[in-house]
Amino acid sequence: xxxxxxxxxxYLYAKxxxxxxxxxxxxxxxxxxxxACVPSQINYVIATRFTLERGYVVESKRGGGGYIRIKRLAPxxxxxxxxxxxxVGELIAQKEAEGIVWRLESDELLSSREADIMRVAxxxxxxxxxxxxxxxxxxxxxxxxxxxxFAHEQEEG
Numbered sequence: 001x002x003x004x005x006x007x008x009x010x011y012l013y014a015k016x017x018x019x020x021x022x023x024x025x026x027x028x029x030x031x032x033x034x035x036a037c038v039p040s041q042i043n044y045v046i047a048t049r050f051t052l053e054r055g056y057v058v059e060s061k062r063g064g065g066g067y068i069r070i071k072r073l074a075p076x077x078x079x080x081x082x083x084x085x086x087x088v089g090e091l092i093a094q095k096e097a098e099g100i101v102w103r104l105e106s107d108e109l110l111s112s113r114e115a116d117i118m119r120v121a122x123x124x125x126x127x128x129x130x131x132x133x134x135x136x137x138x139x140x141x142x143x144x145x146x147x148x149x150f151a152h153e154q155e156e157g
Contacts, residue, residue: 004037008045022072057151071151081150088142091135097122097142
Protein backbone atom coordinates (compact mmCIF):
# COMPACT_ATOMS: atom_id res chain seq x y z
CA UNK A 1 0.00 0.00 0.00
CA UNK A 2 1.33 3.39 -0.98
CA UNK A 3 1.91 6.05 1.63
CA UNK A 4 0.10 9.37 1.60
CA UNK A 5 3.35 11.06 0.59
CA UNK A 6 3.67 8.74 -2.41
CA UNK A 7 0.10 9.50 -3.47
CA UNK A 8 0.66 13.26 -3.16
CA UNK A 9 3.85 12.97 -5.22
CA UNK A 10 2.06 10.93 -7.89
CA TYR A 11 -0.79 13.45 -8.04
CA LEU A 12 1.62 16.39 -8.47
CA TYR A 13 3.61 14.55 -11.17
CA ALA A 14 0.37 13.88 -13.04
CA LYS A 15 -0.63 17.54 -12.79
CA UNK A 16 2.80 18.57 -14.13
CA UNK A 17 2.48 16.10 -17.00
CA UNK A 18 -0.91 17.54 -17.91
CA UNK A 19 0.45 21.07 -17.80
CA UNK A 20 1.29 22.55 -21.20
CA UNK A 21 4.17 24.66 -19.84
CA UNK A 22 5.53 22.41 -17.08
CA UNK A 23 4.26 24.69 -14.32
CA UNK A 24 1.55 24.13 -11.74
CA UNK A 25 0.23 26.27 -8.90
CA UNK A 26 -1.37 24.65 -5.92
CA UNK A 27 -2.98 25.76 -2.70
CA UNK A 28 -1.35 23.84 0.13
CA UNK A 29 -4.50 23.73 2.29
CA UNK A 30 -6.67 22.55 -0.62
CA UNK A 31 -4.25 19.74 -1.38
CA UNK A 32 -4.11 18.79 2.30
CA UNK A 33 -7.90 18.53 2.35
CA UNK A 34 -7.90 16.44 -0.82
CA UNK A 35 -5.50 13.92 0.76
CA ALA A 36 -6.88 14.23 4.31
CA CYS A 37 -3.49 15.14 5.74
CA VAL A 38 -1.86 18.06 7.50
CA PRO A 39 -0.45 20.89 5.35
CA SER A 40 3.04 20.18 6.65
CA GLN A 41 2.93 16.83 4.85
CA ILE A 42 2.42 18.70 1.57
CA ASN A 43 5.48 20.80 2.45
CA TYR A 44 7.46 17.65 3.18
CA VAL A 45 6.60 16.04 -0.17
CA ILE A 46 7.46 19.17 -2.11
CA ALA A 47 10.71 19.80 -0.20
CA THR A 48 11.98 16.23 -0.59
CA ARG A 49 10.64 15.12 -3.97
CA PHE A 50 10.52 18.29 -6.07
CA THR A 51 14.09 19.44 -5.62
CA LEU A 52 16.50 21.23 -7.90
CA GLU A 53 18.51 18.02 -8.22
CA ARG A 54 15.43 16.34 -9.63
CA GLY A 55 14.86 19.23 -12.03
CA TYR A 56 12.24 21.31 -10.26
CA VAL A 57 12.09 24.88 -9.00
CA VAL A 58 9.60 25.60 -6.23
CA GLU A 59 8.34 29.08 -5.43
CA SER A 60 5.86 29.98 -2.75
CA LYS A 61 3.79 32.94 -1.75
CA ARG A 62 2.51 33.00 1.78
CA GLY A 63 -0.63 34.64 3.06
CA GLY A 64 -4.32 34.55 2.27
CA GLY A 65 -4.05 34.07 -1.48
CA GLY A 66 -0.79 32.18 -1.18
CA TYR A 67 0.24 29.37 -3.45
CA ILE A 68 3.05 26.98 -4.21
CA ARG A 69 4.31 26.99 -7.80
CA ILE A 70 6.28 24.01 -9.09
CA LYS A 71 8.22 24.37 -12.35
CA ARG A 72 9.90 21.59 -14.25
CA LEU A 73 13.23 22.77 -15.68
CA ALA A 74 14.44 21.78 -19.13
CA PRO A 75 17.38 19.34 -18.99
CA UNK A 76 19.90 21.86 -20.31
CA UNK A 77 18.87 24.33 -17.60
CA UNK A 78 19.22 21.67 -14.90
CA UNK A 79 22.79 20.92 -15.98
CA UNK A 80 23.84 24.57 -16.18
CA UNK A 81 22.14 25.54 -12.95
CA UNK A 82 23.43 22.47 -11.13
CA UNK A 83 27.00 23.24 -12.15
CA UNK A 84 26.71 26.85 -11.01
CA UNK A 85 25.07 25.96 -7.70
CA UNK A 86 27.83 23.39 -7.09
CA UNK A 87 30.39 26.11 -7.83
CA VAL A 88 28.73 28.34 -5.25
CA GLY A 89 28.77 25.68 -2.55
CA GLU A 90 28.07 26.47 1.11
CA LEU A 91 30.35 29.53 1.24
CA ILE A 92 31.42 31.96 -1.46
CA ALA A 93 33.65 35.02 -1.37
CA GLN A 94 32.54 38.26 -3.01
CA LYS A 95 35.10 38.00 -5.81
CA GLU A 96 33.97 34.48 -6.74
CA ALA A 97 30.30 35.52 -6.65
CA GLU A 98 31.06 38.47 -8.91
CA GLY A 99 32.77 36.09 -11.32
CA ILE A 100 29.63 33.97 -11.60
CA VAL A 101 27.49 37.09 -12.12
CA TRP A 102 29.95 38.31 -14.78
CA ARG A 103 29.70 34.95 -16.58
CA LEU A 104 25.90 35.12 -16.65
CA GLU A 105 26.04 38.68 -17.92
CA SER A 106 28.59 37.84 -20.63
CA ASP A 107 26.48 34.82 -21.67
CA GLU A 108 23.55 37.26 -21.92
CA LEU A 109 21.49 35.41 -19.32
CA LEU A 110 21.46 38.64 -17.29
CA SER A 111 21.08 42.23 -18.41
CA SER A 112 23.70 44.67 -17.15
CA ARG A 113 21.07 46.11 -14.81
CA GLU A 114 20.24 42.70 -13.33
CA ALA A 115 23.94 41.93 -12.93
CA ASP A 116 24.51 45.25 -11.15
CA ILE A 117 21.62 44.57 -8.78
CA MET A 118 23.00 41.11 -7.99
CA ARG A 119 26.52 42.46 -7.40
CA VAL A 120 25.22 45.09 -4.98
CA ALA A 121 23.04 42.60 -3.11
CA UNK A 122 26.00 40.21 -2.75
CA UNK A 123 28.55 42.85 -1.69
CA UNK A 124 30.28 42.85 1.69
CA UNK A 125 28.92 46.36 2.27
CA UNK A 126 25.34 45.09 2.16
CA UNK A 127 26.04 41.76 3.87
CA UNK A 128 27.54 43.41 6.94
CA UNK A 129 28.21 40.23 8.90
CA UNK A 130 31.40 38.70 10.24
CA UNK A 131 33.05 35.88 8.28
CA UNK A 132 32.14 33.05 7.65
CA UNK A 133 28.47 33.99 8.14
CA UNK A 134 28.77 36.63 5.41
CA UNK A 135 30.09 34.11 2.85
CA UNK A 136 27.44 31.58 3.90
CA UNK A 137 24.61 34.11 3.44
CA UNK A 138 26.11 35.24 0.11
CA UNK A 139 26.11 31.60 -1.09
CA UNK A 140 22.48 31.13 -0.12
CA UNK A 141 21.45 34.39 -1.79
CA UNK A 142 23.39 33.64 -4.97
CA UNK A 143 21.97 30.12 -5.20
CA UNK A 144 18.44 31.51 -4.86
CA UNK A 145 19.16 34.18 -7.48
CA UNK A 146 20.57 31.59 -9.89
CA UNK A 147 17.49 29.43 -9.45
CA UNK A 148 15.26 32.43 -10.23
CA UNK A 149 17.33 33.38 -13.29
CA PHE A 150 17.16 29.89 -14.78
CA ALA A 151 13.46 29.49 -14.04
CA HIS A 152 12.77 32.84 -15.72
CA GLU A 153 15.06 32.00 -18.65
CA GLN A 154 13.12 28.80 -19.25
CA GLU A 155 9.81 30.69 -19.25
CA GLU A 156 11.11 33.04 -21.95
CA GLY A 157 12.98 30.38 -23.94
